[in-house]
Amino acid sequence: MYPNWILQRARLTPTRIALKFEQESWTFEQIKDISVKRAQQLIALGIKRKERVAILGPNHPQSVFMMYACMHLQCEMVMLNRKLSKGELQYQIQDSEVSVVLVDDEDLELLPEQTTFLLFSDVEKIKVQEISINEEWSLEQTTSIMYTSGTTGFPKGVRQTVGNHQASALSSVLNIGLSEDDVWLCAVPLFHISGFSILVRSLLYGNQVKLYKKFDKEEAIHDIAYGEVTHMSVVAFTLERILHGLEQQNLKASPRFKIILAGGGPVPVNYLERAKRLGLAVSQTYGMTETSSQTATLSYEDAFRKIGSAGKPLFFNQIKIANASGPKNEGEILIRGPHVTPGYIGRFSEKSATEDGWLHTGDIGYLDEEGYLFVIDRRSDLIISGGENIYPAEIENVLMSHDAIREAGVCGMADETWGEVPAAFVVLKYDVSKEQIKEFCLTRLAKYKVPKQIYFVQALPRNGSNKLLRRKLKELL
Amino acid sequence: MYPNWILQRARLTPTRIALKFEQESWTFEQIKDISVKRAQQLIALGIKRKERVAILGPNHPQSVFMMYACMHLQCEMVMLNRKLSKGELQYQIQDSEVSVVLVDDEDLELLPEQTTFLLFSDVEKIKVQEISINEEWSLEQTTSIMYTSGTTGFPKGVRQTVGNHQASALSSVLNIGLSEDDVWLCAVPLFHISGFSILVRSLLYGNQVKLYKKFDKEEAIHDIAYGEVTHMSVVAFTLERILHGLEQQNLKASPRFKIILAGGGPVPVNYLERAKRLGLAVSQTYGMTETSSQTATLSYEDAFRKIGSAGKPLFFNQIKIANASGPKNEGEILIRGPHVTPGYIGRFSEKSATEDGWLHTGDIGYLDEEGYLFVIDRRSDLIISGGENIYPAEIENVLMSHDAIREAGVCGMADETWGEVPAAFVVLKYDVSKEQIKEFCLTRLAKYKVPKQIYFVQALPRNGSNKLLRRKLKELL
Structure with missing residues (x-):
């Protein structure tokens, strides 16, 4: 029995700022009020509790509120990727058998024909139907479903439970620490685990999220240099743009800024060296949709001592190498822990995500003598763009x-x-x-x-x- | 599936200082090595995995190592209180049906006659029997058992599981934050939840514990004033001694010092005002053996706005008032969450600790309009000395x-x-x-x-x- 994160956070720190977007901001109390209202509007429009629904919207507060509304209703949210073609979205909508797609007005044109949808603006207009919101969630309930491509070419809908998200956020805090004035810059998509996990952390930690509609180099540089934010998640190519911008403008990271978490493949040494000159701490991470974000992270102190490494597992996680061979004992990376998905939905629902509790990532890597993970090859053929x-x-x-x-x-x-x-x-x-x-x-x-x-x-x-x-x-x- | 905290912590931060005692210190790696050795020595002496054993020893590193050894073996540790009479110890030893009492040489004289015991020094001398240590623990397994007196006058052995301790430590970190250079001063008994929970937090957080054999006013004042420690748990009467000492010596708390958690009843306003003048942040807490330490904590910012309050529940916890009546809607305080004991052992093993998931504390209190808990009366007749x-x-x-x-x-x-x-x-x-x-x-x-x-x-x-x-x-x- 775990509390509904949104209600509990609003109860504990109602007046703290939860979300900033452009010139506006919302406290945890306000976010709770709006999301409860949306939940009651969804009910008025016929959405049932625990139903599976899809969400399609850009990175803006209305999408956050709609996600939180679904969480209040304990709906399973299929997070649709805005970059996909209509055919790809069609596949996910059919495979997940969602009753409806909740779509931001701006994104309506992305939807395939003959999709059952509700516009955010329609939800926002309807009179609420008073219902009580469940105070408690179970660890096993599915919060989100994100599609990830498999080696077969058919995307698989990955379940991420309350327990998965919670374990991930808690493991992370045991690794990088926490202050109540932490502010996470979110310029990664909310439909990806990299973005959604920032929202989850915010609810558990009680810290602020500064949300960007999309990555804006000038704004990010400003926020990092002037201490508007303390944390950011990036991929290497975004990191390079930030470094380049800081260098060009002759700026440094604010002392208030704590850490950049860099995922999606190793960060070139050259970037690390430039970041160091700019006073910017970079921690490399390794994670995936199936592990509800980070599973291993290289602490900044080890950045130069362990170049190319993705670090050590987070506290609740275990990593081992299967069929190790070769000079470095490399083999397939297996992952275990409470953050690992219980499985898939749709056409892959019969397929177990784990064997004996271990997720077989398909990625190739090794653990060095000190237990640091090195990822040699992401799922053999995977292209990260x-x-x-x-x-x-x-x-x-x-x-x-x-x-x-x-x-x-x-x-x-x-x-x-x-x-x-x-x-x-x-x-x-x-x-x-x-x-x-x-x-x-x-x-x-x-x-x-x-x-x-x-x-x-x-x-x-x-x-x-x-x-x-x-x-x-x-x-x- | 959660990792064995001791092994995992040693794997993640082997070289960090885990424990300081007088002039000595141990890293997490060293603590792991010693405790694994002790576990193998206990096996050599006939202790079985998952057996229930009792521990009786003072606050010193050998007691910590012995506790960790028992945790490696997944033994249920009955934590004997050194202040008890032989008759009281006898009751607990019989009620818990432990196979053996692991006793520090110094405490042998405290044991009742005809107790089966093993001296720490005998364990430390014996040749190890090589066995492998379990890498994983389950949330349901009992880590510790602490006796707490009931209103009937017969002490009850309270189970504290891996899940209870973990939820407590994680809830606490979401409340007070975490830095890797945090150092907890432990001058409260390890056989109490106030002391043992400091060890648990250290393993999960990776931070240092500075252990005192017993509370030493001069040393505590020095450690607080010169930034040797950052956190401390006290009861009001210890707090007063610290305040008095700082005042007499004209010292202030170091800026490095973060917070004193004060439990065991409300802190007088006069203490809070003196603490403020000394730059010492005090957070009042409310907790008990059945909740594996803190269940609610008043943040320091609210200390003067909510005088007499024990604060709000920690993130995973819920508090409600049963049969509320009177001007402030006071009634019995009920507690729910993953930190609440699953129940008792021995003569009370049939008695459920909770009703419908709620622990009935017997304490009387109320929640104000902002959700802050005020404890009016601890278990009606309870004397806190x-x-x-x-x-x-x-x-x-x-x-x-x-x-x-x-x-x-x-x-x-x-x-x-x-x-x-x-x-x-x-x-x-x-x-x-x-x-x-x-x-x-x-x-x-x-x-x-x-x-x-x-x-x-x-x-x-x-x-x-x-x-x-x-x-x-x-x-x-």
């Missing part, structure tokens, strides 16, 4: 659905801005232009997944059993 | 076992040093001196429970159904 995970199989499936394409193979290609972007190798049945293929992809894939380069080849590299060798593709680049 | 709980019924039982005593009634009497001390009203069968009665008590009760004043009376105040009216006794004082 500006912090978004892209699975080659998903793009290949789309390419091969084109009439003119016989075979397709996709791999990551280095890119100065995004870290990596997808590149495609294609065997044609008949002539078609690269532009035609890109346009075809654009109607079916989020823009960031559309191959930036397409190469026509006679055959794809395959092994004896005809399995595509994506690593060989990289060598062709 | 220098932080120790004393139940009148227990003393009355002893008095009435004396041949010459027909009836006995006990209540608390104000005392400058201890806050309260017990006073007894006695109806005699035949003449006996007050000194004889005190000596009789001394062989059967801890010294602090022996009545400081004895009054001979003709009759005791009773109600219509002959129930002793202990409040009326107070009026007789």
